[in-house]
Amino acid sequence: MNADFTKEELAFQHEVRNFLESEFPADIRDKVDRNIRLSKEDIVRWQKILNRQGWMAPNWPEEYGGTGWTPTQKYIFNQEMGRIGAPEPVAFGVKMVAPVILAYGSEAQKQRFLPDILESNVWWCQGYSEPNAGSDLASLKTTAVRDGDHYVVNGTKTWNTLGQYADWIFCLVRTDNTAKKQEGISFLLIDMASPGIKVNPIVLMDGSPEVNEVVFDNVRVPIENLIGEENKGWTYAKVLLTHERTNIARVPYTKRRVNELKSAAASRADGSGGSLADDPSFASKVAELEIDLLALEYAELRTLAAVTVGKAPGPESSILKIVGTEVAQKADELFLEVADYDALPFVPEQFEAGFTGAALGDGYLASTALDYFNHRKVSIYGGSNEIQKNIICKAVLGL
Amino acid sequence: MDFSFTEEQQMLQDSVQKFVRDNYDFETRRELLASDRGYSSENWNLFAELGWLTVPFREEDGGFGGSAVDLMVMMEELGRAMVLEPFVPTAVIAGGLISELGTDDQKRELLPRIMGGELQLACAISEPGSRFNLANVATRAEAQGEKVILSGSKVAVLNGSHADQLLVVARSAGSQLERNGISVYLVDAGAPGVKRHGYTNVDGHGAAAIDFDAVEVSSAACLGAPGEAYAALEKVVDRATVAVASEAVGALDSLLQKTVEYSKTRNQFGVPIGTFQALQHRMADMFIECQLARSIVMMAAMKLDSSAGDDEKAKAVSAAKSRLGRAIFKVGQEAIQLHGGIGITDELDVAHLFKRVTAIETLFGNTDYHTRRFASL
Numbered sequence: 001m002n003a004d005f006t007k008e009e010l011a012f013q014h015e016v017r018n019f020l021e022s023e024f025p026a027d028i029r030d031k032v033d034r035n036i037r038l039s040k041e042d043i044v045r046w047q048k049i050l051n052r053q054g055w056m057a058p059n060w061p062e063e064y065g066g067t068g069w070t071p072t073q074k075y076i077f078n079q080e081m082g083r084i085g086a087p088e089p090v091a092f093g094v095k096m097v098a099p100v101i102l103a104y105g106s107e108a109q110k111q112r113f114l115p116d117i118l119e120s121n122v123w124w125c126q127g128y129s130e131p132n133a134g135s136d137l138a139s140l141k142t143t144a145v146r147d148g149d150h151y152v153v154n155g156t157k158t159w160n161t162l163g164q165y166a167d168w169i170f171c172l173v174r175t176d177n178t179a180k181k182q183e184g185i186s187f188l189l190i191d192m193a194s195p196g197i198k199v200n201p202i203v204l205m206d207g208s209p210e211v212n213e214v215v216f217d218n219v220r221v222p223i224e225n226l227i228g229e230e231n232k233g234w235t236y237a238k239v240l241l242t243h244e245r246t247n248i249a250r251v252p253y254t255k256r257r258v259n260e261l262k263s264a265a266a267s268r269a270d271g272s273g274g275s276l277a278d279d280p281s282f283a284s285k286v287a288e289l290e291i292d293l294l295a296l297e298y299a300e301l302r303t304l305a306a307v308t309v310g311k312a313p314g315p316e317s318s319i320l321k322i323v324g325t326e327v328a329q330k331a332d333e334l335f336l337e338v339a340d341y342d343a344l345p346f347v348p349e350q351f352e353a354g355f356t357g358a359a360l361g362d363g364y365l366a367s368t369a370l371d372y373f374n375h376r377k378v379s380i381y382g383g384s385n386e387i388q389k390n391i392i393c394k395a396v397l398g399l
Numbered sequence: 400m401d402f403s404f405t406e407e408q409q410m411l412q413d414s415v416q417k418f419v420r421d422n423y424d425f426e427t428r429r430e431l432l433a434s435d436r437g438y439s440s441e442n443w444n445l446f447a448e449l450g451w452l453t454v455p456f457r458e459e460d461g462g463f464g465g466s467a468v469d470l471m472v473m474m475e476e477l478g479r480a481m482v483l484e485p486f487v488p489t490a491v492i493a494g495g496l497i498s499e500l501g502t503d504d505q506k507r508e509l510l511p512r513i514m515g516g517e518l519q520l521a522c523a524i525s526e527p528g529s530r531f532n533l534a535n536v537a538t539r540a541e542a543q544g545e546k547v548i549l550s551g552s553k554v555a556v557l558n559g560s561h562a563d564q565l566l567v568v569a570r571s572a573g574s575q576l577e578r579n580g581i582s583v584y585l586v587d588a589g590a591p592g593v594k595r596h597g598y599t600n601v602d603g604h605g606a607a608a609i610d611f612d613a614v615e616v617s618s619a620a621c622l623g624a625p626g627e628a629y630a631a632l633e634k635v636v637d638r639a640t641v642a643v644a645s646e647a648v649g650a651l652d653s654l655l656q657k658t659v660e661y662s663k664t665r666n667q668f669g670v671p672i673g674t675f676q677a678l679q680h681r682m683a684d685m686f687i688e689c690q691l692a693r694s695i696v697m698m699a700a701m702k703l704d705s706s707a708g709d710d711e712k713a714k715a716v717s718a719a720k721s722r723l724g725r726a727i728f729k730v731g732q733e734a735i736q737l738h739g740g741i742g743i744t745d746e747l748d749v750a751h752l753f754k755r756v757t758a759i760e761t762l763f764g765n766t767d768y769h770t771r772r773f774a775s776l
């Protein structure tokens with residue numbers, strides 16, 4: 001065991017840092033620094049820059065455009081991205097559907113879909129959850145019935161993150177009603193432009209337009225859009241869920257938020273002539289958070305090390321989801337504390353580009369309550385933290 | 400000691416319960432939120448008619464009695480339904496300051512209009528950087544003959560954008576953090592030099608940032624004697640703290656109740672999620688938090704009405720707000736978590752209750768501030 005980076009790793013870190021400093025667009029960086037919501041165009045522009053560098057899909061096999069990095073290099077890359085606030089590529093394409101296509105798709109499907117994901121030409125969204133199938137995903141009811149060369153899809157998917165931007169959706173659909181519920185599910189790729197698809201926005205409590213309901217009314221999907229075999233979708237999806245889970249600790253981003261928190265506290269008056277950062281009780285709360293983050297970081301590094309020697313991320317990766325979301329939410333609470341009354345104004349427009357009104361509150365602290373509200377989602381999605389604990393109980397502790 | 404309600408308190412509770420049942424379902428509230436004012440003037444008139452606007456005032460001022468327990472009873476019911484009308488800013492804070500500090504003439508002039516529902520007031524207390532310290536006042540009040548000139552900036556003025564008149568906390572003497580030298584002036588909201596930037600808070604309540612740019616008032620606009628307002632200000636804000644704390648107790652109860660109900664009707668894995676023991680214990684913990692919050696807020700209200708000394712009363716209020724704050728985080732977060740995705744949406748009342756209690760955690764001093772104040776008293 002050795003906590004030091006090798007000379008090569010240090011050189012790599014230097015290379016990544018230089019690249020990000022010079023290529024991460026200043027206008028997008030400024031938006032990130034000011035907590036302004038990024039547009040689809042911003043995100044796509046940034047992803048295309050990453051791709052030009054060959055760094056869009058570190059987790060893919062090299063022959064399809066992966067980087068061939070060691071786990072330590074990936075770790076360094078994520079650290080540097082988080083440090084500067086550069087957004088990770090939107091997960092749905094590159095980290096969620098692509099691994100399934102890579103593992104179970106036909107060669108034709110790989111050729112058809114993967115390049116557009118790398119080049120950010122196609123925006124994907126995830127269509128798993130339904131109004132009555134959340135934690136119990138396998139009870140999903142959206143049906144796909146074979147009709148000649150097509151499936152006819154009917155049903156309602158919900159909570160589709162950024163579905164309003166999506167060109168394609170990957171869905172779990174029921175193709176067999178007679179089998180055990182996990183065994184009648186298939187993995188289907190659907191063009192969002194197909195007739196019969198309707199996208200209804202769902203407004204979250206912070207006013208943000210980030211999720212949608214997607215209704216399928218007799219949508220015809222060519223059978224070549226089926227991944228792998230019919231009725232094997234559940235198995236494929238489980239693999240994908242593990243991938244989703246390993247990317248969910250988001251240590252570098254929470255680190256960045258903790259740094260923002262510290263600098264906000266340093267310039268924030270405590271009301272009695274000092275600054276909040278000098279307040280020992282506040283400082284110790286921030287320290288506890290940083291310590292939790294360190295423990296989490298090393299838990300993640302241990303998981304990565306296990307992956308290097310060929311083991312798939314096991315059920316212990318549930319820890320990363322649980323603790324990663326808990327520390328992120330704790331940071332939001334501390335932001336509320338720093339911001340006091342500045343946390344409260346409900347002015348969602350001030351997070352949109354082009355807002356010209358007077359910003360209420362103090363820079364990064366403006367309306368921090370909205371972040372606190374929005375981020376309650378992180379312990380709910382991606383397999384809720386309760387479901388993660390059930391997994392630990394069953395698969396790790398043998399209960 | 401006596402923990403039973405008086406007949407009047409029982410009637411007050413019944414009357415507020417009936418009002419919210421008949422007039423304040425979630426859809427109606429949503430419409431009010433979307434309206435220009437963000438609340439209903441008709442409801443306000445009804446509050447006056449029902450006598451609720453007299454509740455914070457002493458009998459000698461023409462009020463219902465001014466007991467903190469009365470206020471608690473009423474606020475808890477308003478909290479369950481997330482009532483938006485600006486009762487606390489107008490009747491509890493502004494009314495309280497006039498009643499504590501005002502001359503007989505000022506009281507005769509203003510209090511009946513408050514209790515009659517004719518006057519909307521807001522109190523401009525906090526400033527950028529003052530946080531929760533009531534003595535931290537940089538806004539100046541400079542005497543010029545018979546006139547006083549007010550200059551400074553105020554933030555988070557509840558009901559600030561709709562109030563007809565403003566009570567402005569300003570410094571007539573002393574340095575920025577001193578308790579001495581603080582005065583309260585009554586200022587017309589439309590006076591030259593008053594610049595209001597109104598907005599809505601995350602809980603749907605209206606507020607404003609207000610700049611006072613050399614605003615001229617008569618020296619008679621000072622409530623009572625200049626420079627001596629601090630003690631009354633602290634006392635009134637403490638009372639307002641108990642009022643919003645009681646409101647939160649009602650709202651937390653509502654969150655618990657809605658979560659339990661939801662857990663009985665939401666099925667996953669073929670059974671109601673309320674049958675999972677992991678979730679049952681979480682709801683039991685929410686219940687415990689609700690009970691502790693209710694108990695300690697009741698303690699504070701009873702202390703305010705008791706013969707206890709000023710410091711003991713202040714300490715009781717801080718104990719309540721501090722402990723309540725922990726309950727707010729716990730119960731609020733668990734209510735959302737146990738609802739799953741639907742809990743995050745604007746569509747459901749739980750999200751709105753969550754937002755209101757979160758705002759209350761900050762109002763008049765957050766958990767950390769009150770823990771510290773408790774320790775210092």
Ligand SMILES: Cc1cc2nc3c(=O)[nH]c(=O)nc-3n(C[C@H](O)[C@H](O)[C@H](O)COP(=O)(O)OP(=O)(O)OC[C@H]3O[C@@H](n4cnc5c(N)ncnc54)[C@H](O)[C@@H]3O)c2cc1C
Pocket residue numbers: 125126127128129131133134135136158159160161162211377380381382383384385386387390665667668672675677678736737738739740741743
């Ligand atoms: C903002 C947001 C974005 C999302 N984005 C997407 C997306 O892009 N695509 C997609 O397909 N889905 C998405 N989801 C859906 C998400 O995966 C589900 O919300 C999640 O699976 C929980 O399901 P549910 O909301 O139906 O809650 P429920 O399953 O009804 O759960 C309610 C509560 O019960 C608990 N619970 C359930 N079962 C058990 C059990 N056996 N033991 C103990 N506790 C239990 C849960 O943990 C939760 O606390 C998103 C959700 C949100 C909030």
